Amino acid sequence: MKISANSIRGGMVIEHEGKQWLVLKNQVVQPGKGGAFMQVEMRDVAGGNKSQARWRTADTVERLEVRELDCTYLFKDGDMYTFMDATTFDQFSISAELLGEQSCAFLQDNMEVSVNFIEGKPVAVTLPQTVILTVVEADPVVKGQTAASSYKPGLLENGLKVLIPPFVEAGTKIVVNTEDVSYVERAK
16 A cells, blocks of 8 residues: 555555665654655565665655464475464464575474465564573583683584573573574473
């Protein structure tokens, strides 16, 4: 649907130059001479590149409708990851390229995720903030290293590396933050 440029707000998804963009920031600029315009910082939904654009307040832009669905991750088939809509039980697949390498590593069977759709096509998957994983490899503790901030590298069951405290050993289940791949705590 067409909206005026001065209605653009952060979080909206718009179409610009044939691409879909997520609006990050917007600002009305009123120069000393001439008419006011909108300065918009945005990120390409498909590629992730950031860009800036300007529109006069009288211009119109195409706003895209975004639907967010609660879904369950089912299984991986080659490069495709299959999800199921929690309400309609419809299944759909998303490519590993769209998900991103890090998100693919965190997916576990029957994991509850949130999937964003733009015009009926899945464009983004939001994982839970934390997941429980097992440490499969951990460096031995260096004796005498008792500083509170001393962490050692550890390898998780999904192949990602994380810095863990010295008391965590191989075989221990830990809680990991999915946004920055960081240790949170030992799993209870």
